[in-house]
Amino acid sequence: MADLAALLDDFAAECADLEKLVAPLAPEQWQTPTPAPGWDIATQIAHLTWTDEVSVLAATDNAAFTELLTEAAAKMFTFVDEAAEELAKTPPADLLPRWRAGREQLIAALAAVPPGTKLPWFGPPMSAASMISARIMETWAHGQDVADALGVTRTPTDRLRTVAHISVRARNYAYTVHGESGPAEEFRVELTAPDGSLWTWGPEDAKQKVSGPALDFCLVATQRRHREDTALTTEGPDADHWLTIAQAFAGPPGPGREPNQFG
Secondary structure, rough: OOOHHHHHHHHHHHHHHHHHHOOOOOOOHOOOOOOOOOOOHHOOOOOOOOHHHHHHHHHHHHHHHHHHHHHOOOOOOOOOEEEHHHOOOOOHHHHHHHHHHHHHHHHHHHHOOOOOOOOOOOOOOOOOHHHHHHHHHHHHHHHEEEHHOOOOOOOOOHHHHHHHHHHHHOOOHHHHHHOOOOOOOOOOEEEEEEOOOOOEEEEOOOEEEEEEEEEHHHHHHOOOOOHHHHOEEEEHHHHHHHHHHHOOOOOOOOOOOOOOOOO
């Protein structure tokens, strides 16, 4: 069973690391374009802020969240992006503390969720541990966009294990959103953690295998790097194909990044 308290601590730490990048920025620097087409730094933080706040709603007010779902159904593929773009108009001096307050509220709300409770979401209902795991993944991924916009190289941490785990679990989802059928057999995934240890998923004798640095796998699965710019290796054609479509996030396939986009 997932350790909810540890995941909540990891989420707080991931957010704090990203805040260290954006807090010192002058207001005009929040308009710096990021690798995500059409999104500047303000939009990235606005997206995280909005999603954290909506997650609080899902954990604390079922009726209000159901009403939000009805609103979202009318513009399924644009609802979240439109919300982020609108919130990004907020002055940084107001947006930054709002993001901070929202994530603190989310930590408190999820810590109070009774064990075994499933929370509503835009997709299938999820546990508190699954919800905060998704928030860790999204915070890390959008934080990468901010770091790239600022030319900053981040130090990877063991929090990547959550990102990698979601990415492995989302394998068949990636096939589905590309209109393909996922392979019936499990893949073997072997990743070198930031501390040099080995993280593994799947049977040791699997014919399809992905291996390499955990950081590289997470960058590819969140579509923040092209696989050609990583040290990932594969065994088997299915595993090789998976890396061309992998995505850890919900929604339609993203545009990803171009080879050698970051030099």
